[in-house]
Amino acid sequence: MDTSLFLVQLLNGVQYGLLLFLIASGLTLVFGVMGILNLAHGSMYMIGAYLAYYFTTLTDSFLLAFIISGAIALVIGIIIERCLIIHLYKRDHLDQVLLTVGLIFIFNATQSFVWGNDPLGVEVPEILSGSIGLTDIIEYPVYRLFISLLCLVVAATMYFTINKTRLGMMIRAGESDRAMVENLGVDISKLFTIVFAIGVFLASLAGIVSAPIVSLVPGMGEHVLISCFVVVVIGGLGSIKGAFIAALIVGIVDTYASVLLPQVSSMSIYLLMALILLAKPQGLFKN
């Protein structure tokens, strides 16, 4: 493999990793603050992608579709938390798993009812459709760079929100001592609703922005969910910093494995996870 191909794969790996971070951060945030493992997180990725498809064909504008789909995702998040997740806070892990599996069933059936089972695609928006030259012969699509940039902006925003704002302070406090936060007069149920809606929004956002570069098929959510589990397990459940680093590692390993070792490529990240778990059962950055 020559250097330019190496570079392109590195960019692909980083882009995939950043996208994984976007999804995994939602999962890990919801778990860290609320103690809820949302298996339907991947379904929200899928719904985001399909909504982007729907509104792009309806309005002919990806930007408009982006805004509308994002808003719908937030609303879905609030509804799910208020109607269903709210009953789970005092339940054990098994009930969380089963209820969110029920949600996966519902989302999958809805998807196949509304959009059918044939693969669908979204066009890359025109402004971002070109490529830029990395070297004389190798070009890289602008849209993929745009995704990486967007994910970095989201990561920076999250970092700022969590470390510098009042909401972030409540989130951090909620992670370390839930009962105390409640006693200090913070409306914990409102905080939970906000956090859950943000988590759902992050997953859908990843679905929306990746709609133009993947084909929309049934089951796309579960595939992403399981990659996210690997990220979260490696990074340490509940740690956003861990998720960021683990996502980049997983993205890069996955991309290079599919080029260098195609026969084991789909297993590579799971092997990586098993190895890391043997050394550190709590993940790399358990806080």
Next chain:
Amino acid sequence: MSIFSNKSEKIFIYLFFAIGLFIPLFLEGNTFYINKFSTIIILAIFVMSLDYLVGRTGMITLGHAMFYGLGGYIFTILAPEYEAVNFWVYTFYVMLISGCIALIVGLIVLRTSGIYMIMITLALAQMTFYFFADSVEYGGQDGLFIYIKPETSIFGLSFLDLENETHFYYLCLLSLFNCFVFFKVIMNSSFGRVVDALKENPDRATALGYNIFHFRLIAYVLSSSLAAYAGYLFALQFGFVNPSMMSWDISATALVMTLLGGLGSVYGAIIGSFMYEGLHYYIEHLTEYWMFFMGALIIVLVLTLKHGMAGFLNNLSGGKR
């Protein structure tokens, strides 16, 4: 000492196996329904193994279907392609090998617990799924076919012909019965008591000198090799194995069935599988989008049913839990 924990369990088990024994006589060779019942009984064995693991040890796995699939694959890979092998010998091989695999997997996943264990079992099952789905020699997505079914002779005497649907049905029923008795005996043994104690209070059990890890590992291996046995029966019934046997939704629906039946009650697994499959069969006939209604049903069940159908029956018969 009776192996039954309460009256409703006793009544249910007697009724179920009495009806089970005579059902083929009423179906009079209607192979569709006999096969359907065999499939659900196989599923019940799988669900029972999961029910014991999750309900009694408190370890939640979302990757149990991995062993279900492995059971089928181990047989198909080991057995010579065009030669009838002995069923009992291969039952031993399948359970032994899957037990060894479970031992290795258990050493990794049992280092963790709770949410972590859920995610890791799922990821490992998914890894095995991709291993078989991508492998050329094991047939990839299409899987492998079993051309010749095993013969079932013991010391030269053969009672069952696996090509015959009714015979196969009785083999499944017998297996389910054995599986039930096996788990009940384990639950009443000193091993089972320690496992119950571990779930109730791990710290106290450790303080009493029990090594939690060893007990959990043994329970995991036992449960996994029985799941593999169910997968082996499934492969024999349909004559093929493919990666979809290990897909995550099999593990997830099996968990739903354990909850439906009553977690940790063991006999509830039979109720859970029959109820779930019955509902599935019924709704599937009404609408193509059956998953929507099953999903809604699961959510309602989680929010309302505390101890599953087994708990419900127990309340009806006036027993205490």
